[in-house]
Amino acid sequence: MLNTQTWEHFQIHPEEAQALDRDCTTLSRHVLQQLNSFSPDAQDISALMSRIALAGKLIARRLTRAGLLEDALGFTGTVNVQGESVKKMDIYSNDVFISVFKQSGLVCRLASEEMEKPYYIPENCPVGRYTLLYDPLDGSSNLDTNLNVGSIFSIRQQEGNDEDESAQDLLQNGRKQIGAGYILYGPSTMLVYSIGTGVHAFTLDPSLGEFIQANENIKIPEHGPIYSVNEGNFWQWDESMRDYIRYVHRHEGYTARYGGALVGDLHRILYQGGVFLYPGTVKKPEGKLRLLYESAPMAYLIEQAGGRASTGTEEILDVVAEKLHQRTPLIIGSKEDVALVESFIKEQKRISQV
Numbered sequence: 001m002l003n004t005q006t007w008e009h010f011q012i013h014p015e016e017a018q019a020l021d022r023d024c025t026t027l028s029r030h031v032l033q034q035l036n037s038f039s040p041d042a043q044d045i046s047a048l049m050s051r052i053a054l055a056g057k058l059i060a061r062r063l064t065r066a067g068l069l070e071d072a073l074g075f076t077g078t079v080n081v082q083g084e085s086v087k088k089m090d091i092y093s094n095d096v097f098i099s100v101f102k103q104s105g106l107v108c109r110l111a112s113e114e115m116e117k118p119y120y121i122p123e124n125c126p127v128g129r130y131t132l133l134y135d136p137l138d139g140s141s142n143l144d145t146n147l148n149v150g151s152i153f154s155i156r157q158q159e160g161n162d163e164d165e166s167a168q169d170l171l172q173n174g175r176k177q178i179g180a181g182y183i184l185y186g187p188s189t190m191l192v193y194s195i196g197t198g199v200h201a202f203t204l205d206p207s208l209g210e211f212i213q214a215n216e217n218i219k220i221p222e223h224g225p226i227y228s229v230n231e232g233n234f235w236q237w238d239e240s241m242r243d244y245i246r247y248v249h250r251h252e253g254y255t256a257r258y259g260g261a262l263v264g265d266l267h268r269i270l271y272q273g274g275v276f277l278y279p280g281t282v283k284k285p286e287g288k289l290r291l292l293y294e295s296a297p298m299a300y301l302i303e304q305a306g307g308r309a310s311t312g313t314e315e316i317l318d319v320v321a322e323k324l325h326q327r328t329p330l331i332i333g334s335k336e337d338v339a340l341v342e343s344f345i346k347e348q349k350r351i352s353q354v
């Protein structure tokens with residue numbers, strides 16, 4: 001029941017007043033509330049999140065019209081540093097983040113899945129102390145069939161002066177992140193973020209052009225029914241992963257969901273519980289997903305929501321990157337479900353030592 005005292009100054013009905021107040025809880029205001037401060041640092045973080053939100057709005061706008069535009073979808077014909085064929089939307093999304101941050105005065109570098117080396121803010125632009133690491137478009141294999149995709153971001157503070165532009169200070173563990181999150185381009189566009197004070201979700205209201213608060217302090221269930229993995233890779237996996245899959249195939253209470261985009265698959269697990277896996281294979285033990293702008297930001301978020309993220313043998317947030325585009329295996333989600341997957345790895349190791 002509403003406490004009428006708090007709404008006495010409103011002339012409209014309390015329920016309407018509450019809805020109005022919620023619509024005024026924009027992302028930038030929420031960040032300042034979370035930091036409980038209006039200091040220059042807090043203002044910078046709030047401004048950073050607002051710029052990320054602007055990038056999300058620009059990408060969402062392009063995505064909703066991509067099918068109608070001549071040159072929006074399909075491949076560019078080039079291969080990126082990952083050795084993957086690049087989609088036109090990958091490049092557009094990458095350029096959006098550069099355009100949005102170039103004149104912001106908030107960042108000194110942008111490191112992206114789509115760029116071999118970080119983009120350094122040019123001399124004639126204001127330079128800030130933060131670095132944004134991002135996957136501009138996650139799940140781009142979903143693009144041409146109009147399925148959900150996302151953007152993933154990680155915020156770090158520059159350490160040292162990086163004069164030789166080797167960006168060595170980025171090669172630190174994920175606990176150095178000061179914020180992380182993702183934008184999910186689905187039936188609605190959602191931005192989910194954490195700056196270390198819990199996980200919060202915002203929904204884009206296109207009529208306002210604002211991300212409006214949807215959920216605050218999201219907690220991932222300790223256990224959930226979902227396991228999300230590309231079982232087409234079964235033949236390539238270590239025996240321990242195969243044993244885990246055999247287990248969920250033979251026990252009641254599990255549901256397979258795999259959408260081909262980490263952001264969408266993990267968003268589902270954040271709300272419903274379960275585990276997402278992208279294991280290493282015998283040929284590629286390091287797996288597919290990139291540490292600094294996919295696994296580490298997602299691990300930061302999931303830990304903030306009360307879950308876990310592991311390589312199978314090490315917490316993702318403890319892994320120290322040796323190179324910008326380093327890959328790691330990823331097991332992420334509800335605590336109990338991550339632990340169950342790890343138990344098969346431990347058992348396999350025990351057997352091999354007998």
Ligand code: AHG
Binds near residue numbers: 135137263288
């Ligand atoms: P990206 O589109 O940024 O390369 O990321 C795709 C990733 C991740 O989003 C998804 O979980 C995974 O690749 C899907 O890989 P498979 O198609 O090999 O299952």
Ligand code: MN
Binds near residue numbers: 135139294
């Ligand atoms: Mn990705």
Ligand code: MN
Binds near residue numbers: 090136138139
């Ligand atoms: Mn990508």
